[in-house]
Amino acid sequence: MGRAVMEAGPFRGFLLSFSAAPSAVPPVREAVRAVAETWGLGGLADAAQLAVTELVANVARHAASPDCSVLLRPVRDGLYAEVGDTDPRPPVVREPDWDSESGRGMFLLAHTVDAWGVVPRRPVGKSVWFVLRGLSGEAR
Numbered sequence: 001m002g003r004a005v006m007e008a009g010p011f012r013g014f015l016l017s018f019s020a021a022p023s024a025v026p027p028v029r030e031a032v033r034a035v036a037e038t039w040g041l042g043g044l045a046d047a048a049q050l051a052v053t054e055l056v057a058n059v060a061r062h063a064a065s066p067d068c069s070v071l072l073r074p075v076r077d078g079l080y081a082e083v084g085d086t087d088p089r090p091p092v093v094r095e096p097d098w099d100s101e102s103g104r105g106m107f108l109l110a111h112t113v114d115a116w117g118v119v120p121r122r123p124v125g126k127s128v129w130f131v132l133r134g135l136s137g138e139a140r
Helices: 022-038 042-062 105-112
Strands: 002-006 014-019 067-075 078-085 115-120 126-133
Touching: 014 022, 022 042, 022 067, 042 067, 042 078, 042 105, 042 126, 067 126
Parallel strands: none
Antiparallel strands: 002 014, 014 067, 067 078, 078 126, 115 126
């Protein structure tokens, strides 16, 4: 699928790079759960999986980008995640049409996470980041 790097120390993190294809979604979901559980953040795993899945699926479906990356980092009371690609166009949050087979990804993201945003990547592309909070006193 790509490369995965786990960092140790106070700024530990997990980085996974892979081809932006629908077939990447299931292994990325499993990696997100495994990392969250390894860091003692299992209570955030479901929401993290949903949010990352929606972002990776958006890259595979809408972005003119052959590659994608997922960065995960534990934060003081939760989890920080970032999905990057080489397409500079930002995602669009739409009011969902519940009869449609698609178009709810960013709406779900916005209603699942505690904060999110988009930042440009250099030399080209963007990263969509989010934070899930709600854990206090758990190991990080």
